Amino acid sequence: MITVLHPGIYCTIQDLGRFGFANIGVPISGPMDGHSASIGNQLLNNKKSAAVLEVTFGGCRLQFETDLTICLTGADFNPTIDGKLIGLNSVFKVPKGAVLTFGAKKYGVRTYLCVLGGFDTETVLKSRSYYKGITGHSYLQKGAVLTIGFNEPIEQKSHAKIKVNVQHFSTIKMSVTKGPEFELLSKKQQNALLKTVCTVSNDNNRVGYQLEESLENNLSPILTSAVLPGTVQLTPSGKLIVLMRDCQVTGGYPRVLQLSDAAISILGQKSAGDKVQFWLK
């Protein structure tokens, strides 16, 4: 068990997501940086579907109520256990009573706390991913007690570690394919879309990232149709919105590009002011 001493800015439990409920308008969710979350589960030998804690901008303080085996991946916010700095992408055994805290940012936005056995919070519509109106809580609350799934004893895997892929946090290139309305853009607009180095605006969260630059837009809205995490929408004012993991299932803005899953994970580690550029595969 883990007790939440301080809930930080925005922490959520995430597993692979909620599939098969788009017909009733339920978003998929899942870790913003699915790539990093899956590294943690792999190092722990967890199932792919094991739930992890997504910590946005550090800040939270957690106490371990039992001996646990953990692994932190994703953003580096100088995590410490009882004041002692610990590395990311490494498996650690943490004793009962220990406290995990985060410090100043080194890189990235979202850190994943993965535990051996995965978090065993409530499953709603086949997923543990927090979402307002679906799970009881939409973000971590102070005093909450998080239970952990059955702890299959692993062998001395506890030294498992891998090197951080620096590229994942530093690259500005987002691999994309053409969206359904890409061909409706003029050659000039297509060029602008692919050549412009864009800036992540303040308006960025688990639902979507709006970019600051404006594009000339003369496209009409489309009849409301499916969108996916990673869909790049062009709004009437010419702003680009990249939909992220908690996005709605349908939308009415032209869908000009589609990010690869890897690119969504990369974008999930960016914050306001960071640069991105679309890169057509």
Add this chain to the structure above:
Amino acid sequence: MLNQLTYKPFGENAILIEWPSVINEDVLRDIVGYKRKIERLLKLQDIIVGYNSLLLVYNFEIEKFQTKVDFLKELYFQKGIDPTLNGVHWRIPVCYDSKFGVDLERISKHKNKSIETLIRLHTEVVYSVFFIGFLPGFLYLGGLNERIAMPRKATPRLRVPKGAVAIGGSQTGVYPAESSGGWNIIGNSPVLFFNIENLDPCFAKTGDKISFERISLEEHATIKKQIENNTYQLKKIE
């Protein structure tokens, strides 16, 4: 009726099928029939319905796009499209009192129609459920009388209450949860369009029908209480 469809790749693991860009019952029926055939044969991660589209989301990365499209095209032309929607017709109680219908007076002035007329025009239509999107349990309905179509508000409200019945352009709908929104609010329904406590959180499906039935403030309060106590039974029209 067979339509000219287009097939486009959408990301790494989805195919978008599009009908001509119109909103009508024939297209809806064709979409539902095709969807049923696809669901019978393919195990997909999700199928997302739009006004004139189906998005097939596969569990894996699509490598041979054209082979998949050829298979789907053949399936489309195969006989056995179920021409009937077989949907359920739901009767949804709505209170149009000014306590809830905060934009009724503005619409009335804008349209030069009495509030009574607006309510009559809104309740006399049988609406079709095209699909569910925007929010869990938000029904996209077709059939609003163009005489009460009303442009969205220039500045959306930050808080539209749960149950708000509203008009946005030539669409009408019910907000299943509190949300921001730019539609014009004309009433409120106590019915829960999304209830996570239920095995089936949203009672309505693509292809169902909806009628709005006018209720008083008192009835609204009574039904609300019944829903809280789990004693309310949603009415169907046979």
